[in-house]
Amino acid sequence: MIISGDDPASKGAQRFEVFTGAGKRRDWPPEVKASIVAECYSGRESVSAVARRHGLDPSQVYAWRRDLRKRLEAEGVVLPLVEPEAVAFVPAVIEPSAVPDPAPTRRPRRRRRTAAAAVELEIDGVAVKIGRDADAGVISAVIEALRATR
Known part of the structure; x- marks a missing residue:
């Protein structure tokens, strides 16, 4: 038994799809x-x-x-x-050079770690870390913005 108002047809469209293109089989x-x-x-x-x-x-x-x-x-x-063609390795031929390369005199480069924050602020539960290269204007603007949110 269908009660009027409960069947999907009386509720209207719940989902709407648009198909673009030729619309027929090619x-x-x-x-x-x-x-x-x-x-x-x-x-x-x-x-x-x-x-x-x-x-x-x-x-x-x-x-x-x-x-x-x-x-x-x-x-x-x-x-x-x-x-399918069989997978094959190409032979590698290494010829010794006439003059051996000298050992590198440079020390290997170290990975640069991220610098620790120069300024760490916590105002009313909001923590902000400001990097070392920030200028005084940026730092004061951040402090003022944190104070304004209280």
Whole structure:
């Protein structure tokens, strides 16, 4: 039983969404699909990067690849398996220099710590720390501002 005034339709809109864009599904011509799928097989970019550049979801591009593969296999064309390139290390060759570099004469730089505050004020429970490089005008302005808040 619905009591009038309790159903969602009588309360009015509770949430409002605005959708922008074409508002319909895009229809991709077969030539465009084939070029996008070919970009994925070029090996220069990942499927996700290609899809992102064309405003597509990667799953859509994977579906197009699967459909193309099935269509070609139905026609008797067997696609070669593309195996990812094996990761290999590049050998490093270190040649000794003719003159060895002298040991550094400089001392290593120390990390600079933050300087402690030069002035620490607490007025009515409000604590303020003022750095060493603050001028007298800034310090007096802070003190006056703290006094004015009381």
